[in-house]
Amino acid sequence: MTGRATKKLILILIDGLTPSMLEDTLERGVAPALGLLAEHGRYRRAITTFPSLTPVCLSALATGAHPDVHEVPHLVWYHRGERRLVEYGSSFGAVRAAGTKQSLIDTVYSLNASHLGSGAVTVYEALEDAGLTAAAINITCYRGRHAHRPTVPFLTRPAYGPSRFFFYNLFQSDVTGAPLSVRNRPRGTIDAYAAAVGRWLVTRDGFDFLVFYLSDYDYASHAQGPDAAHAALARCDDAVGALIEAAGGADEFLERYAVILCSDHGQTPVSEVARLQDAFPDALVTASNRAGMIYTDDDPAILARRLDGNPAVDAVLWRDSERFFARRGGADGDVSQLDHPDGPVRAAAALANPNAGELIVSAAAGWEFADLAGRHHAGGGSHGSLLTGDSEIPMLVVGLDVLPASIVEVMPAVLDHFAVPAPPYARTLTKA
Numbered sequence: 001m002t003g004r005a006t007k008k009l010i011l012i013l014i015d016g017l018t019p020s021m022l023e024d025t026l027e028r029g030v031a032p033a034l035g036l037l038a039e040h041g042r043y044r045r046a047i048t049t050f051p052s053l054t055p056v057c058l059s060a061l062a063t064g065a066h067p068d069v070h071e072v073p074h075l076v077w078y079h080r081g082e083r084r085l086v087e088y089g090s091s092f093g094a095v096r097a098a099g100t101k102q103s104l105i106d107t108v109y110s111l112n113a114s115h116l117g118s119g120a121v122t123v124y125e126a127l128e129d130a131g132l133t134a135a136a137i138n139i140t141c142y143r144g145r146h147a148h149r150p151t152v153p154f155l156t157r158p159a160y161g162p163s164r165f166f167f168y169n170l171f172q173s174d175v176t177g178a179p180l181s182v183r184n185r186p187r188g189t190i191d192a193y194a195a196a197v198g199r200w201l202v203t204r205d206g207f208d209f210l211v212f213y214l215s216d217y218d219y220a221s222h223a224q225g226p227d228a229a230h231a232a233l234a235r236c237d238d239a240v241g242a243l244i245e246a247a248g249g250a251d252e253f254l255e256r257y258a259v260i261l262c263s264d265h266g267q268t269p270v271s272e273v274a275r276l277q278d279a280f281p282d283a284l285v286t287a288s289n290r291a292g293m294i295y296t297d298d299d300p301a302i303l304a305r306r307l308d309g310n311p312a313v314d315a316v317l318w319r320d321s322e323r324f325f326a327r328r329g330g331a332d333g334d335v336s337q338l339d340h341p342d343g344p345v346r347a348a349a350a351l352a353n354p355n356a357g358e359l360i361v362s363a364a365a366g367w368e369f370a371d372l373a374g375r376h377h378a379g380g381g382s383h384g385s386l387l388t389g390d391s392e393i394p395m396l397v398v399g400l401d402v403l404p405a406s407i408v409e410v411m412p413a414v415l416d417h418f419a420v421p422a423p424p425y426a427r428t429l430t431k432a
């Protein structure tokens with residue numbers, strides 16, 4: 001520890017917030033809380049992981065690793081060991097198709113208890129092993145060392161999270177009086193719950209590191225399309241404002257806390273839907289949003305050609321024992337030729353995940369792949385691909401030496417702030 005000079009740190013995570021939406025909102029001066037942070041901080045656009053979908057991205061954020069290490073491959077995937085689908089919640093229909101109870105167990109427990117790679121270290125584990133107190137509100141990647149008993153009768157097992165752990169009323173390490181979260185999602189009740197818990201924690205100064213996860217923005221953005229969910233972002237601003245107010249005002253808040261504000265992925269408009277299953281009736285396909293996986297015993301290099309000329313597809317990826325390949329525009333190449341942001345690294349890491357399909361498909365602009373139940377967001381927004389709009393995230397830091405360029409640099413930046421050593425797989429940070 002570097003002693004009393006180290007401020008506490010809050011990671012504010014707004015699901016699906018695009019850089020352009022944040023930049024425009026700040027420019028217009030209509031978000032006072034976010035504006036305060038921007039005024040005192042440093043900002044850049046950063047890049048998330050691939051597939052750019054929430055469970056994959058939040059696992060990257062919490063572990064500082066791409067999926068080659070954290071091993072969560074997609075929103076929906078095939079579990080080879082258990083010979084079954086894992087569906088974290090593409091849509092209500094997809095959850096029903098995969099089995100509602102199993103989906104709930106996978107999302108609430110298994111993602112952290114067994115899917116998240118044992119070689120990965122979470123930010124909560126690293127900080128609390130160093131004697132600090134970590135707190136997490138609603139983030140689905142929460143693995144820690146403290147057992148928390150569920151607060152509802154339909155769950156029976158404890159979940160292992162950081163010492164201060166709040167997860168949609170299902171687990172609550174402390175009694176905060178926060179309202180029930182899942183009442184009216186379109187009106188932002190989940191974030192209202194997060195704000196109430198956050199206010200409670202800040203009032204008590206009850207953490208060294210807090211993940212304050214606001215998930216309702218992505219929900220609104222899927223329905224309304226990217227850069228249109230102004231009311232949802234205004235509610236995020238209110239939620240951040242509630243933390244500032246709980247600290248006693250702007251000066252007191254900035255005196256006490258350093259801040260990282262970012263999102264987990266971008267969002268792009270979609271108007272067309274493809275069923276990836278149609279091209280692979282002989283294989284197992286897991287598709288959702290703008291990424292798909294094909295699980296097969298056939299030669300992936302040959303199967304990849306089936307998507308030649310398919311307007312829904314931008315890139316098809318596969319690997320052999322030595323190399324990572326990408327097929328684009330009807331031509332085979334190495335992933336090193338991908339010109340997407342951080343493309344070669346992200347494509348190789350997705351393929352090196354032992355839970356990935358033999359083929360990974362990244363969607364073309366404007367297209368979405370229907371999920372298990374045929375659901376999609378055509379007419380709204382989506383994400384998941386390697387393309388820039390899905391992959392760019394806003395990154396704002398206040399009171400931190402490091403301005404992360406990638407989502408996988410956030411966890412090591414947090415550890416660096418507290419002078420806790422990063423895991424060996426983490427990227428070396430550039431200080432400015």
Ligand SMILES: [Zn+2]
Nearest residue numbers: 016054218222
């Ligand atoms: Zn989303």
